[in-house]
Amino acid sequence: MTQVGRFIVFEGVEGAGKTTQIRLTAAYLQNQVNVSVQVTREPGGTKLGQSLRQLLLHDSPMNDRTELLLFAADRAEHVQTVLQPALDQNTIVLCDRYTDSTLAYQHYGRGIERQVIEQLNTIATGGLTSDLTFWLDLDVSTGLGRSQKNISGDRIERADVDFHQRVQAGFAALAQQFPDRIIPIDATQTVQQIQTEIQFHLAERLGLGG
Numbered sequence: 001m002t003q004v005g006r007f008i009v010f011e012g013v014e015g016a017g018k019t020t021q022i023r024l025t026a027a028y029l030q031n032q033v034n035v036s037v038q039v040t041r042e043p044g045g046t047k048l049g050q051s052l053r054q055l056l057l058h059d060s061p062m063n064d065r066t067e068l069l070l071f072a073a074d075r076a077e078h079v080q081t082v083l084q085p086a087l088d089q090n091t092i093v094l095c096d097r098y099t100d101s102t103l104a105y106q107h108y109g110r111g112i113e114r115q116v117i118e119q120l121n122t123i124a125t126g127g128l129t130s131d132l133t134f135w136l137d138l139d140v141s142t143g144l145g146r147s148q149k150n151i152s153g154d155r156i157e158r159a160d161v162d163f164h165q166r167v168q169a170g171f172a173a174l175a176q177q178f179p180d181r182i183i184p185i186d187a188t189q190t191v192q193q194i195q196t197e198i199q200f201h202l203a204e205r206l207g208l209g210g
């Protein structure tokens with residue numbers, strides 16, 4: 001097949017299984033569909049982004065708008081130096097979180113006006129949107145339980161459960177608002193069941209494999 005660049009994003013609450021599914025999807029696309037794949041994430045997909053990730057998740061408390069601006073700075077750098085160049089080279093890009101996370105966490109979660117976030121997303125992305133977004137739909141307590149098994153939790157993970165419930169409701173609202181782009185996946189299934197569903201949608205929606 002002639003490969004064209006595709007931008008595929010994985011979203012969900014803490015511990016929803018994004019990292020696990022990205023790893024399996026990358027292996028599937030590389031080994032069975034025979035396409036070149038780049039895996040990346042936000043925040044932290046660039047060298048500058050790694051420093052921003054440290055600030056955002058592991059350093060001192062910050063104002064909500066400061067947090068929003070740091071996520072936007074991370075994204076601007078990521079789009080210009082990683083995402084767009086990879087897509088221009090016809091690579092399939094698998095990205096752990098993107099603009100929907102900012103709407104879910106900073107708008108639905110923190111309560112910052114949606115219009116402000118949408119303007120910042122446009123500035124940061126230059127209009128780059130995903131071709132497909134998998135939303136791993138998992139209840140907050142299961143997700144937090146999974147993600148905190150190994151570590152004590154980062155600054156955002158340690159926010160109260162009500163915050164994470166608003167984030168989860170935000171992802172659900174976004175999936176309803178953008179049904180052509182966002183595919184909800186029941187993330188209570190086994191790792192393999194979820195991966196099978198993802199592979200089905202990759203074939204059906206993007207012609208990748210199948």
Ligand code: T5A
Nearest residue numbers: 014015016017018019020042101102105146147156190191
């Ligand atoms: N953020 C980010 C914002 O607030 N605004 C923004 O704009 C952006 C971009 C980033 C943080 O920043 C916030 C959101 C986040 O708080 P992150 O690195 O994305 O942080 O962190 P998490 O989402 O917390 O990542 P995790 O690694 O905790 O979760 P994953 O990647 O969704 O889950 P994964 O695959 O690591 O799995 C977690 C555990 O569950 C098991 C795995 O083995 C692992 O132990 N697991 C399953 N167990 C049972 N059944 C399944 N189906 C399983 N799938 C995985």
